[in-house]
Amino acid sequence: MASPVLPWKTKIILTILSAVTGTVRRPNGTINHRLLKFLEVKAPANNKPVRGVKTSDVTVNANRNLWFCLFTPTETSKGDVIPLPVVIFFHDGGFSLLTTDSKGYDEVCRQFAIKFQAFIVSVNYCLTPEHQISVTIR
Template identity: 55%
Template sequence: MARAGPGLRIDSFRNLWFLLFVPTNLDQILSVIVFFHDGRFVYLTVESKAYDVVCRRFARKVPAIVVSVNYRLAPEHRYLAQYNDDFDVLTFLDDNKSQVLPKNANLSHYFLTGANLAHHVAYRAAESNFQKLKA
């Protein structure tokens, strides 16, 4: 299983980026899991060892392509910044699928994980007009 590069940057100003975990040796069409890490909006990042292990396990065991999102943290960035960052990653994936995801990624079959963040981002995504992401 491989991780694609040091991270794919979406917005340098906001330090918004994600890590991509892609199972190896799989030619089948794969679902996409968008992973929003825990940390109570205050600490930890996608580079934390525990989250690296979890994302690798998802990619290997499910199997699926995992997008692990690094969003802005509080208290430097007040509430809603985290939700906006995470939603913006979905928008980025919808707009740039062919440039950032493997060809076998199926964005019409994606999952969000990360409790509170996933719930609110999913609600917002369901009301959006994405072209490739299907809620």
């Protein structure tokens, strides 16, 4: 069976991401988040619609840096005011890389908001391994 053919843009992006993740990972497995923040492209919240979606950051708990970005479609497919569903989006990154306001996740959530005609709640959370959670199984 032949491997799927990836577009050249996708191959370039994956190569760059692989280089960045290799650069920010320390020998002990932790992530150099200061260096990652320097390399990461951010997309700040914007109350003015961009491609039919406006965004706003909502703080849940400032002490824990717990917040989410709300993506609100400003154009509905029917043009009517209708109740919209809510979709909760947890960004990828293995719970150790990137944040909700990363440019790539901003693009994905904007596309979801338009395609699904829904509010998208993109949750930010503490990253591992610096913020470890202890679990006891009895």
